[in-house]
Amino acid sequence: MMTPKERAIAALTLKQPDEVPTFELEFQLEEEMFGKSPINYNDYKRAELDKLSELDAEKKIRVWAKHHADMYKKLEYAIWPMIYMPDMWNEDGSLSKYQKMVLKALHEEAEGKYMFHCHGDGTFALPDGNGMYEFAYRLADDFEGVLADAERYCVTAIERNKRIIDAGVETLILCADYCYNMGPFVSPETFSKIVTPYLARIIEDGKKQGAYMIKHTDGDIMPIIDQLVECKPHALHSLDPMARVDIKEVKEKWGDKVALCGNVNCALMQTGTDEEVIASAEYCLTHGKPGGGYIYCTSNVPFKGLPADRYQLVLDVWKKHRKY
Numbered sequence: 001m002m003t004p005k006e007r008a009i010a011a012l013t014l015k016q017p018d019e020v021p022t023f024e025l026e027f028q029l030e031e032e033m034f035g036k037s038p039i040n041y042n043d044y045k046r047a048e049l050d051k052l053s054e055l056d057a058e059k060k061i062r063v064w065a066k067h068h069a070d071m072y073k074k075l076e077y078a079i080w081p082m083i084y085m086p087d088m089w090n091e092d093g094s095l096s097k098y099q100k101m102v103l104k105a106l107h108e109e110a111e112g113k114y115m116f117h118c119h120g121d122g123t124f125a126l127p128d129g130n131g132m133y134e135f136a137y138r139l140a141d142d143f144e145g146v147l148a149d150a151e152r153y154c155v156t157a158i159e160r161n162k163r164i165i166d167a168g169v170e171t172l173i174l175c176a177d178y179c180y181n182m183g184p185f186v187s188p189e190t191f192s193k194i195v196t197p198y199l200a201r202i203i204e205d206g207k208k209q210g211a212y213m214i215k216h217t218d219g220d221i222m223p224i225i226d227q228l229v230e231c232k233p234h235a236l237h238s239l240d241p242m243a244r245v246d247i248k249e250v251k252e253k254w255g256d257k258v259a260l261c262g263n264v265n266c267a268l269m270q271t272g273t274d275e276e277v278i279a280s281a282e283y284c285l286t287h288g289k290p291g292g293g294y295i296y297c298t299s300n301v302p303f304k305g306l307p308a309d310r311y312q313l314v315l316d317v318w319k320k321h322r323k324y
Contacts, residue, residue: 003113004078008171008295012212012234012259016292020285020322021078022315023117023261025173025216025237026301030071032308039067046087049098058101061086065105072114075315078295079115079171080106093160095167103168117214118164120172120206122157123199124150126185139190146194154198158205165209172211174202174233179219181243188223200231207232214261218300219243225250229258238262238299241280248287251294260288261295269298269310277310281317289321296322 002010007017030037042048044064049057064086072080086098106116124146127135138146161172178184184191203213215233220243228236236254239245239262247263265272265280272280288294296318302311 004076005110005113005115008078008115009212011293011295012214014256014259014293016324018324020289020294020296020318020324022075022296022318022322023077023079024081024297024301025175026081026303027072027075027077028304029302029306029308029311032306033312034071034074037067039064044086046096046098049086054097057098058105061098061101062105065102065109069106069109077114079117080110082106082116082118082169093156093163095163100167107168115170115212116168117171117173118169119175120157120161120164120202120211120213121174121176121199121216122153122155122160122202123174123176123195124153125176125178126180139186139194150194150198154201157202161202161206161211162209165206165211170211172206172213173237174199174213174215176217177219178217178224179221179240179243181219181240183220183222184224188227191224192227196227196231199228203231203233207234221245225254229254233258235259235261235295237297240299241265242267242299247284251287251290255291255293259293259295262297262299263288264296264298264314266298266300266303266306269314270306274310274313277313278317281314282321285318285321289324292324 002018004021007019007021010017011021043060049060052060068080085102087096090096164172178195186194206213213233214235214237215228216237218238218240221228222245236258239247239250239260241263242265247260250260263284268276268280285296298314
């Protein structure tokens with residue numbers, strides 16, 4: 001029997017494991033599924049940890065790590081999200097001593113059977129409503145300045161990712177959203193100039209460092225999916241069905257080049273019937289699973305406000321159909 005880590009690596013390298021692995025970008029249903037947290041997250045802010053001796057801070061972080069390890073083991077995640085960890089960065093861009101303690105404690109809890117993921121992107125993403133007009137004007141009036149920023153963000157991400165990988169994180173999720181439900185935030189031609197070359201460099205460098213690189217973006221990626229695949233990530237996440245991204249089509253056209261993660265419809269998980277949720281989950285497994293190269297997960301995250309029984313239903317479908 002393979003370990004969860006071995007299943008994830010097999011899927012990410014387009015091989016077929018003994019079971020389809022699962023993970024999530026984030027998990028926000030801790031209280032709903034496991035009850036009130038036994039730890040107070042406010043106690044893990046840097047200012048609070050700084051009040052303790054290094055030995056006491058390490059003891060406290062071990063409690064934090066065991067709590068999260070126990071939770072992710074129960075969920076059977078092959079790759080554990082590291083979103084809610086104590087402060088990661090020092091002002092000079094290096095990892096804080098607390099983050100190093102976290103990683104050490106988690107590695108001990110994982111016993112080599114699981115991986116961890118952190119964010120690792122450094123490319124332009126969808127501007128928010130306040131910045132959209134300004135970004136559009138810059139594309140027209142200061143394109144060279146936009147490219148200079150893209151270069152700077154890219155170099156910063158590569159340097160940061162090296163520190164994360166050296167500290168023991170084996171998977172980087174490149175979390176920059178590029179697309180609305182009606183397509184990317186810029187034309188494919190502009191995207192090929194301001195995003196694709198820099199994304200490819202970040203991915204290439206991370207892979208050289210030994211990390212598994214998963215590109216995340218919501219929305220309708222179909223006009224730019226060729227470019228994303230050409231950047232050679234290990235996997236694409238989240239294959240958003242709310243933007244009409246069909247895992248069947250993606251698997252048929254690109255499944256021999258890139259692993260796939262996701263596609264279970266988050267909107268249906270909140271507003272659909274149980275039957276619709278089951279149908280979405282089974283569709284993903286039916287078309288993502290064959291031949292390997294697939295990690296089962298939602299099309300976004302199990303988000304706060306989602307009924308816990310709906311996410312449990314999604315997990316139950318996975319458990320029923322995960323074996324090859």
